[in-house]
Amino acid sequence: MGEWLGAELASNAELRVSLNAHMIKSAESMVPELAGFLTRHISDTVKNWNTREMSHQIELNIGKDLQCIRINGTIVGGFIGMLLYLGAHLLDLARIHVA
Structure with a gap:
């Protein structure tokens, strides 16, 4: 059929x-x-949903990925902060040498 x-x-x-x-x-x-x-x-x-059990399941299933995200976020954030800091100080140095 x-x-x-x-x-x-x-x-x-x-x-x-x-x-x-x-x-x-x-x-x-x-x-x-x-x-x-x-x-x-x-x-x-x-x-x-039991919040404690749900948190435990999230950590078991995606905890490793979350840890990588945290580490990468820390590294990227630190690098951007360093660039901003250096950029601000380079502008200050350029102003001092021009004046």
Whole structure:
């Protein structure tokens, strides 16, 4: 039956258009109900999270990545701070030599 349906849809443009229209109409009628269900489900799930357990799971699953981000942020921040410091002092030195 699946093979027949695939062959029929491949060869019959009118059937494809009709099936697409019916599927769109069905999806549009279900969206509000599904949206409400998903909103409630996500909200209830988040409310039931144990913050301590959630923090533990985050550390287990992405803790190494977070540590790399922290280290890289420290290095980049230090480098930018050094450039800003040197830039400010170079401007001061240039003013002193010009005056």
